Amino acid sequence: MRASDMAYGSLRADILEWRLPPGTLLAEVEQARRLGISRTPLREALSRLVAEGLAAAHSGRGVVVTAVSLAGIADLFEVRLPLECAAARLAAARRDPAAFDALADRFEAAGALISSGGTDQHAYYGLVAELDAAIDEAAANPYLVQAQRQLRTHLVRARRLARDNPDRLLASAGEHRQIAQAVARGNAELAAAAVTIHLSNSLHHLQASVPGPLDA
Amino acid sequence: MRASDMAYGSLRADILEWRLPPGTLLAEVEQARRLGISRTPLREALSRLVAEGLAAAHSGRGVVVTAVSLAGIADLFEVRLPLECAAARLAAARRDPAAFDALADRFEAAGALISSGGTDQHAYYGLVAELDAAIDEAAANPYLVQAQRQLRTHLVRARRLARDNPDRLLASAGEHRQIAQAVARGNAELAAAAVTIHLSNSLHHLQASVPGPLDA
DNA sequence: TCGGGCTTCTCTGTATACAGGAGTCTGCTT
DNA sequence: AAGCAGACTCCTGTATACAGAGAAGCCCGA
Numbered sequence: 001m002r003a004s005d006m007a008y009g010s011l012r013a014d015i016l017e018w019r020l021p022p023g024t025l026l027a028e029v030e031q032a033r034r035l036g037i038s039r040t041p042l043r044e045a046l047s048r049l050v051a052e053g054l055a056a057a058h059s060g061r062g063v064v065v066t067a068v069s070l071a072g073i074a075d076l077f078e079v080r081l082p083l084e085c086a087a088a089r090l091a092a093a094r095r096d097p098a099a100f101d102a103l104a105d106r107f108e109a110a111g112a113l114i115s116s117g118g119t120d121q122h123a124y125y126g127l128v129a130e131l132d133a134a135i136d137e138a139a140a141n142p143y144l145v146q147a148q149r150q151l152r153t154h155l156v157r158a159r160r161l162a163r164d165n166p167d168r169l170l171a172s173a174g175e176h177r178q179i180a181q182a183v184a185r186g187n188a189e190l191a192a193a194a195v196t197i198h199l200s201n202s203l204h205h206l207q208a209s210v211p212g213p214l215d216a
Numbered sequence: 217m218r219a220s221d222m223a224y225g226s227l228r229a230d231i232l233e234w235r236l237p238p239g240t241l242l243a244e245v246e247q248a249r250r251l252g253i254s255r256t257p258l259r260e261a262l263s264r265l266v267a268e269g270l271a272a273a274h275s276g277r278g279v280v281v282t283a284v285s286l287a288g289i290a291d292l293f294e295v296r297l298p299l300e301c302a303a304a305r306l307a308a309a310r311r312d313p314a315a316f317d318a319l320a321d322r323f324e325a326a327g328a329l330i331s332s333g334g335t336d337q338h339a340y341y342g343l344v345a346e347l348d349a350a351i352d353e354a355a356a357n358p359y360l361v362q363a364q365r366q367l368r369t370h371l372v373r374a375r376r377l378a379r380d381n382p383d384r385l386l387a388s389a390g391e392h393r394q395i396a397q398a399v400a401r402g403n404a405e406l407a408a409a410a411v412t413i414h415l416s417n418s419l420h421h422l423q424a425s426v427p428g429p430l431d432a
Numbered sequence: 433t434c435g436g437g438c439t440t441c442t443c444t445g446t447a448t449a450c451a452g453g454a455g456t457c458t459g460c461t462t
Numbered sequence: 463a464a465g466c467a468g469a470c471t472c473c474t475g476t477a478t479a480c481a482g483a484g485a486a487g488c489c490c491g492a
Contacts, residue, residue: 083295142269147363219475
């Protein structure tokens, strides 16, 4: 493992999990010392974060962790909607039915688990990530995967703006189950519709649960 | 201007204009000497190219300019279609009518110029880039702009696979005029339809004019 | 003659040293 | 007291030196 890859992964995780909140100044010498590496690989990691949009080069003063705002989330979903729909359509056309049937079953089980109160949020988001990965794999389009990766990165950070309650998690599980089922059946339009519903509900929940625009 | 920015721009232009054809090995010391800079800023430029998908890190042997294939172009357009449609819809909703009316007029003039034989391909592609930029600006969505920038980068390279003939250029000018007009009128669905037609024709032309899959 | 292993060489990955510039603080002037 | 100018300081941007890893070539053995 290269030191720059390690630094990139570490910083990226720290930003995504809000250990490095928006507005944090990432000084080169400080971060290099913190991670136990030299400035050279750290600079490469920082440039990758900047390219990804997780940090911005604050001219002359180093790079700063970018802000997350309500307006930004709306923009994010404006792009996610057509892209996720396209991915779902392609996946429906090229999928392996068994894989998505299995995912649909697991979302049904997750829904039952949530209703019974045994909510494991971390595990649930892992399952969502599995569905995303399965759709990406079925869509088999590297350009699509790259674009999705960028957007999902920002989504992970935006999630922390909202308090996830069991009701929303239960509804989300049902929506994801619908998506997986539609893809499993090879019904592209149904899959796109299910994605549209899910993203619409997801955005609405996010906007409703954030008190005001949070800049930092 | 930073040396790394200069190197990035120079290498990017060289790759896009096929002065560095697919498969070219970009050795650090060689390129650094060619550009008259040190390895440090050159490495930053290379990492940006890799992140952009224009080059790939060939483990242990440096980075190599990525290939352009027919299958890759089909993938590219699979993503471009929903994204350009979304951009056109947003632009139609938020546009400044005068700007797009002016662009429509310029495409009409460009069409007349092409029919009369005075084709200036370079200037025409510049006009297309202006329309793209105007749509981006009107859509006012940074995530969309970033995704589009990535895709259009690869498109520029793919264009060189096809021989542009005056007939196709004339048709393209008409299609772009339709897009600009639809956006100017604020008709989102019409704009999306015009984009769909243009991309479909564009892809068909590309696929028809390439003899076989070109890997390198 | 062909294949495998070893050696060597080159190239990447990393660390560090140096220079230029931007920001800030302080002191002076009005 | 407030504003401006100058200098200082820290931080980024760049160059270079060094080490380790991978690849290629060569030699030896079968």
